[in-house]
Every structure is written in C-alpha cells, then in structure tokens.
Amino acid sequence: MKKHIYIYSPSSAVRDKASFQRGVKRLQAMGYDVEIDEAALAKHQRFAGDDTTRLAAIHRAAASGADVALISRGGYGLTRILAAIDYKALAKAIDKGMQFVGLSDFTALQLAVLAKTGAVTWAGPALGEDFGTAALPDDIMQACFDDLITGQGEGAGWQIPRVKPRSTTENATDSIASTPIQTCHSSDFSVENTTLWGGNLTVLSSLIGTPYFPAIQGGVLFIEDVAEHPYRVERMLTQLLYSGVLAQQKAIVLGQFSNYKLVPGYDSGFNLANVVARLQGQVKARVLTGLPFGHVATKVLLPVGAAITLAVEGRDALLLWGHQH
Amino acid sequence: MKKHIYIYSPSSAVRDKASFQRGVKRLQAMGYDVEIDEAALAKHQRFAGDDTTRLAAIHRAAASGADVALISRGGYGLTRILAAIDYKALAKAIDKGMQFVGLSDFTALQLAVLAKTGAVTWAGPALGEDFGTAALPDDIMQACFDDLITGQGEGAGWQIPRVKPRSTTENATDSIASTPIQTCHSSDFSVENTTLWGGNLTVLSSLIGTPYFPAIQGGVLFIEDVAEHPYRVERMLTQLLYSGVLAQQKAIVLGQFSNYKLVPGYDSGFNLANVVARLQGQVKARVLTGLPFGHVATKVLLPVGAAITLAVEGRDALLLWGHQH
Numbered sequence: 265m266k267k268h269i270y271i272y273s274p275s276s277a278v279r280d281k282a283s284f285q286r287g288v289k290r291l292q293a294m295g296y297d298v299e300i301d302e303a304a305l306a307k308h309q310r311f312a313g314d315d316t317t318r319l320a321a322i323h324r325a326a327a328s329g330a331d332v333a334l335i336s337r338g339g340y341g342l343t344r345i346l347a348a349i350d351y352k353a354l355a356k357a358i359d360k361g362m363q364f365v366g367l368s369d370f371t372a373l374q375l376a377v378l379a380k381t382g383a384v385t386w387a388g389p390a391l392g393e394d395f396g397t398a399a400l401p402d403d404i405m406q407a408c409f410d411d412l413i414t415g416q417g418e419g420a421g422w423q424i425p426r427v428k429p430r431s432t433t434e435n436a437t438d439s440i441a442s443t444p445i446q447t448c449h450s451s452d453f454s455v456e457n458t459t460l461w462g463g464n465l466t467v468l469s470s471l472i473g474t475p476y477f478p479a480i481q482g483g484v485l486f487i488e489d490v491a492e493h494p495y496r497v498e499r500m501l502t503q504l505l506y507s508g509v510l511a512q513q514k515a516i517v518l519g520q521f522s523n524y525k526l527v528p529g530y531d532s533g534f535n536l537a538n539v540v541a542r543l544q545g546q547v548k549a550r551v552l553t554g555l556p557f558g559h560v561a562t563k564v565l566l567p568v569g570a571a572i573t574l575a576v577e578g579r580d581a582l583l584l585w586g587h588q589h
Numbered sequence: 590m591k592k593h594i595y596i597y598s599p600s601s602a603v604r605d606k607a608s609f610q611r612g613v614k615r616l617q618a619m620g621y622d623v624e625i626d627e628a629a630l631a632k633h634q635r636f637a638g639d640d641t642t643r644l645a646a647i648h649r650a651a652a653s654g655a656d657v658a659l660i661s662r663g664g665y666g667l668t669r670i671l672a673a674i675d676y677k678a679l680a681k682a683i684d685k686g687m688q689f690v691g692l693s694d695f696t697a698l699q700l701a702v703l704a705k706t707g708a709v710t711w712a713g714p715a716l717g718e719d720f721g722t723a724a725l726p727d728d729i730m731q732a733c734f735d736d737l738i739t740g741q742g743e744g745a746g747w748q749i750p751r752v753k754p755r756s757t758t759e760n761a762t763d764s765i766a767s768t769p770i771q772t773c774h775s776s777d778f779s780v781e782n783t784t785l786w787g788g789n790l791t792v793l794s795s796l797i798g799t800p801y802f803p804a805i806q807g808g809v810l811f812i813e814d815v816a817e818h819p820y821r822v823e824r825m826l827t828q829l830l831y832s833g834v835l836a837q838q839k840a841i842v843l844g845q846f847s848n849y850k851l852v853p854g855y856d857s858g859f860n861l862a863n864v865v866a867r868l869q870g871q872v873k874a875r876v877l878t879g880l881p882f883g884h885v886a887t888k889v890l891l892p893v894g895a896a897i898t899l900a901v902e903g904r905d906a907l908l909l910w911g912h913q914h
Contacts, residue, residue: 279855309859310820310852340820343827344867470824473798474831495635495665499795502668506799527635530604534634542669 267413270330271391272301272321273312275369276339280392281305284336287396294410299328304336311341319348322373325364326350326357332413333357336391338368343467346376346476355381363412366390368490368559371463376476378461378569386412387463387486387557388565402561412565419572419584420564425554426579453550454575455484455514460583461568462486462517469500472507481512484574484583485549486566488519488558494531497521498539505546513549515574517581520558552581592738595655596716597626597646598637600694601664605717606630609661612721619735624653629661636666644673647698650689651675651682657738658682661716663693668792671701671801680706688737691715693815693884696788701801703786703894711737712788712811712882713890727886737890744897744909745889750879751904778875779900780809780839785908786893787811787842794825797832806837809899809908810874811891813844813883819856822846823864830871838874840899842906845883877906 269291278284284305291298303321306313313321318341325333354377358364364374364385374385389409395401411417459480462468465487471477489497504510521536544551557563566583573584594616603609609630616623628646631638638646643666650658679702683689689699689710699710714734720726736742784805787793790812796802814822829835846861869876882888891908898909 277855307857309857309863310855311859340824343824346831470794470828471831472828473834474828476831499665499668503795503797503799506671506796506801509798530602531635532632534636538634 266297275341277307283392283396287391335366342372351380371467379478490559591622600666602632608717608721612716660691667697676705696792704803811842815884
C-alpha cells in the first residue's frame with residue numbers, strides 16, 4: 265500500500281505556487297499518495313488563512329491518518345496560535361504512527377508539542393523549498409525522507425568541518441571552517457540515551473520563558489538560522505546562556521546559518537566562527553558544528569524529542585536514534 | 590557651575606565620527622562641560638573596544654562624578670557583558686545624582702540595573718544620532734535633556750494618534766493612525782504610583798528568562814523598535830504575553846516603530862496597526878500609542894524604573910514623575 269502524505273499550511277501563505285505543485289508531483293513520482301489540505305493555498309494577510317483556518321488545518325492533518333504530515337512552507341504564523349492547538353490530538357496521532365515533518369516557523373509547534381506532551385516530531389524538509397525546487401531535490405534530503413516514511417531511519421552522520429589558522433586580515437571570510445574554533449578538537453566524545461531537541465534559533469528563543477519551551481535536562485540541542493547576522497545569533501545564544509538552558513545541555517550542535525550578510529569594513533573579523541568559539545568558552549557542553557540541517561538543500565531529518573546517542577570520533581559525528589516505530 | 594556630561598561607548602564602535610564631534614560641540618554650545626571617555630572611539634571588531642575595554646568605560650563613567658553619563662551610540666555589545674557589570678557601583682553613582690542616559694542596545698544595561706538594584710536610568714538620546722545630526726538637534730529632545738540635567742523635568746505628554754476607518758485595499762498604508770485600533774477610544778484612564786519601565790523591544794525580549802529581566806508588577810511598560818517587521822514585533826509581544834509579563838502590567842505604551850518595510854502584495858493588510866489591535870484584544874492592560882520615543886528625532890526622556898503616574902484624558906496622555914532629585 266502506498267504511503268500517505270498530508271500537505272498543509274500552518275504558517276505563512278504559499279507564495280510560490282509553482283514550487284508547491286512541483287513538490288506535490290515529485291512526491292507522487294516517489295510513489296507516495298499525496299493529500300492536499302483544503303486550506304493549503306489559503307491566504308489571509310501574510311498567513312495561509314486566518315488563525316482559525318490554520319488551526320483547523322493542523323487538526324485536520326492530525327486526523328488525516330496519514331503517515332507523514334508535511335508543511336508546505338515555514339514563514340510566520342505558528343507562534344501566535346500556540347495557545348489554541350489541541351496538543352493531545354497531535355500526540356494521539358503521533359502515537360498511532362503519524363510523523364509531523366517541517367522546519368523554521370514549524371519549530372514553534374515542535375517545541376510546544378514536546379513541552380506539552382513529550383511526543384516526537386521531525387525537523388526536516390518543507391514541500392515547496394525542498395521537494396519543489398526548480399532543480400532536482402537534494403539526494404540526501406530525499407533519502408532521509410524515504411527512510412523516515414518507510415521506518416528505516418536509524419540516525420544521521422556528518423563530518424565536523426576542519427579548521428584552518430585564523431585570518432588576520434580585516435575582511436576575513438565568514439566561514440566557520442576558516443577560523444580555529446575550540447569545538448573542532450579531535451577528542452572523542454559520546455552521550456547516550458539523551459533527548460535531542462531544537463530547531464530554528466530565532467523561533468526557539470522566542471519561546472524562552474513561555475509554557476511552550478521544553479525543559480530538557482542533559483539534552484542535545486541543535487540550532488540553525490537564516491538571514492540573521494552573527495551578532496543576532498550571539499544575542500540569542502546569550503539569552504539561552506543567561507536563562508540557564510545551555511548549562512543543562514550535554515552538547516550543542518550547530519546546523520547551517522545561511523543567507524546573512526556581514527558588513528565589510530565594520531564587522532572587522534566579527535563573524536560566526538567568533539560567536540561559536542565564544543560559546544564554547546562559556547559552556548561545559550560540547551559545541552559541534554557542521555550538522556547538515558537548516559535553510560539549505562542538503563538536510564537530514566532529526567527527531568525532536570527523541571532519545572538519541574551522539575558519538576564523535578575525530579571529525580566524524582553520528583546521531584543515532586534507532587527505529588521510531 | 591557648568592553641568593558635567595560624560596561621553597562613553599558601551600556598545601558598538603562609533604562609525605560616524607563627524608556626528609560624534611558635532612554632538613560634542615553642540616553639548617558644549619549648550620553650556621555643558623563635556624568629558625570624553627578615553628575609549629569612546631575605540632574599535633574591536635564591531636564593538637567600541639573589546640569586552641574588557643567597554644566594561645572599564647562603563648565603570649569609569651560611573652566613577653566620573655558627572656551629572657549625566659551619555660552613550661555615544663547604541664548598536665550591539667551590552668548583552669554579552671551584563672554578567673560582568675558592577676551594578677552596585679552604578680547604583681551608588683545614581684544614588685549620588687548621576688543620570689545614565691541612552692537607548693536601543695542601552696536598554697540591556699537599563700533593565701539589568703533595574704533588575705539588580707532598582708536604580709533609575711533614563712531612556713533618552715544618544716550623542717551622535719541625536720546631538721550630532723547634520724541639521725539642528727530636535728527641539729523637544731533638547732528641551733527634555735536640559736530639563737533632566739537641571740533637575741526640572743516632571744513628565745512628558747503626547748497626543749494619542751487619531752484613528753480613521755480601515756482601508757480595505759491590498760496596499761493599505763502602514764500607519765497606526767490609519768486603522769481603527771481599540772487603544773484609541775476616548776475613555777479616560779489613569780494609574781498612579783506605578784513603575785515605568787521598558788525600552789527597545791528586541792533588546793528587552795532578549796532578556797526574558799534571564800536574571801537581567803526586571804519583575805515589575807502593575808507597571809507601565811513602554812516599547813519601541815527599529816527595522817523590525819511587524820510580524821517580528823508581534824512575535825516578541827507574543828513572547829511577553831505567553832511568559833505572563835503583559836498580564837502583570839497596567840498599561841503598555843507604544844513608542845515609535847521606524848524604518849521597517851512591509852512586503853507589497855504579500856503582507857496584504859498585515860501591519861503594525863493589526864499587531865496593536867490584536868495586542869489590545871489579548872491583554873487587560875490599556876494599550877496606548879504615539880509615545881514620542883524611539884529611533885526618531887523627536888524623543889522625550891523617560892525614567893526607567895521610576896514611580897510614575899499615567900493619565901489619559903481623551904487623546905491627551907501624560908506621564909508624570911515629578912522631580913528626581
């Protein structure tokens with residue numbers, strides 16, 4: 265029997281309808297049965313329908329009996345409806361085997377589900393940007409998605425970027441791999457049977473202090489962001505530090521921070537690598553970089569709220585979660 | 590005897606040195622004795638000197654015996670050094686009559702001082718952008734500054750913007766005054782002997798959940814921001830809502846939200862007025878608009894942490910704090 269994917273729009277309105285349609289066709293071509301929520305292309309202001317519409321869409325997705333509920337896109341819209349979501353209904357659907365998949369603004373729902381019910385959702389692709397690309401979808405993303413939907417995914421591995429001596433010029437390139445950061449030492453490291461959680465840093469930090477922020481002790485926190493200057497990333501990390509969240513984690517795993525602009529001649533060497541090095545100096549948790557996740561084509565799927573093992577040997581990092589069903 | 594102003598740089602490096610110099614000359618022309626901190630023009634990466642340098646500058650300002658310690662500019666830099674500031678030294682200086690004045694990134698220091706010591710600082714101008722303008726400095730800002738330094742300031746008044754029927758076109762103008770918001774009714778309102786606090790919304794919300802966020806009960810919260818899309822303003826307000834902060838306030842006073850861009854054909858009527866109307870629907874506190882404070886030329890000075898009275902009669906709003914010394 266074909267696996268069943270339910271497409272819905274809990275956040276911003278779909279702008280790029282061509283990508284949406286391409287994404288649907290690609291999933292069908294991959295052999296899936298694709299169901300599209302009645303409000304998937306709705307628009308109210310910048311949202312995919314008003315709050316009531318989007319709430320109903322989330323609850324229809326939960327009631328659909330699909331194998332995977334996949335967001336059409338992120339944007340903004342979930343934060344403001346968190347108080348009205350029926351978390352028990354979502355947890356029940358997840359308990360029956362449904363996997364909720366998404367990223368970016370979807371982080372708000374994922375963390376709220378975790379905080380309210382402990383249920384596991386998946387940080388992963390969105391329909392339009394990942395399956396509806398003009399070029400072919402990314403192989404790794406597609407393979408990880410297949411693994412999830414067929415119940416074969418057991419983990420994700422990546423290489424921690426190699427470091428080079430720090431550039432002393434004013435216009436240092438802003439690549440984490442170009443400056444020496446304390447995270448990239450070779451000492452082996454592992455944590456077992458701990459909780460993986462995280463997502464988009466901006467959305468995650470916007471939940472600090474609220475009932476939708478999960479209290480994870482001894483966890484592995486992963487973060488990514490898009491179009492945020494490193495000083496803003498640092499300010500958010502500082503909030504997590506001062507609020508005591510980072511002291512409670514065993515590892516902090518940085519995904520991809522994409523599409524931001526440094527200010528030439530002004531940032532003068534302040535860059536993401538500095539932010540990461542500073543972070544490592546402030547926490548006991550091991551800080552790892554290079555996780556293939558974020559607003560980039562090549563992304564793995566990650567179970568938010570699942571018990572995982574994280575193992576680092578040299579530059580090889582591995583997250584293992586075993587079968588989820 | 591001439592009043593003494595101490596200029597220092599606790600945040601970002603001064604980029605516009607012409608404005609800095611003009612600002613100094615303007616203050617001198619106003620009859621003040623201007624002392625410039627030795628590191629006021631320092632630069633390390635994007636900061637006005639490294640963390641140690643900026644911390645030393647803050648503590649030199651506190652030890653200077655000046656009547657006013659005025660920041661050269663905002664930017665970013667205070668959040669990351671909050672744990673190392675000698676709050677007792679600042680509170681002692683304030684107790685002896687020194688007024689700390691600034692805005693934007695300075696909000697971090699102001700809220701931390703309030704949380705740690707209860708001492709009052711002033712939300713107000715910065716040297717470069719307010720006194721060092723190419724055109725003459727704003728009259729109202731200058732008069733309020735004079736009032737503060739001479740100990741004559743007793744309050745600030747403004748007119749709440751009049752409302753017009755909501756535009757039904759896609760490209761509604763994004764002016765708070767152009768849409769009907771529940772804040773602008775004519776019912777009179779007053780709160781007495783309550784605490785005024787607030788500042789830049791982005792900086793304020795980045796302190797939620799940390800020891801530097803003051804726990805103000807029954808207060809009057811004022812906020813402003815620059816270059817933040819209304820959806821981001823809404824997300825920050827939602828964090829304040831969900832974390833219970835707004836429920837503890839008697840009034841929320843919105844200053845100026847400047848220099849952001851809506852997305853034509855996409856935001857489709859989502860604008861700051863919607864955000865304000867939605868906010869008023871979610872809180873018992875009275876939401877007022879139009880406070881002349883923010884990243885704009887015409888700004889009043891506001892005592893952060895002071896006991897104030899807020900009175901609204903029709904469209905006239907008045908914040909009263911009496912003499913501070």
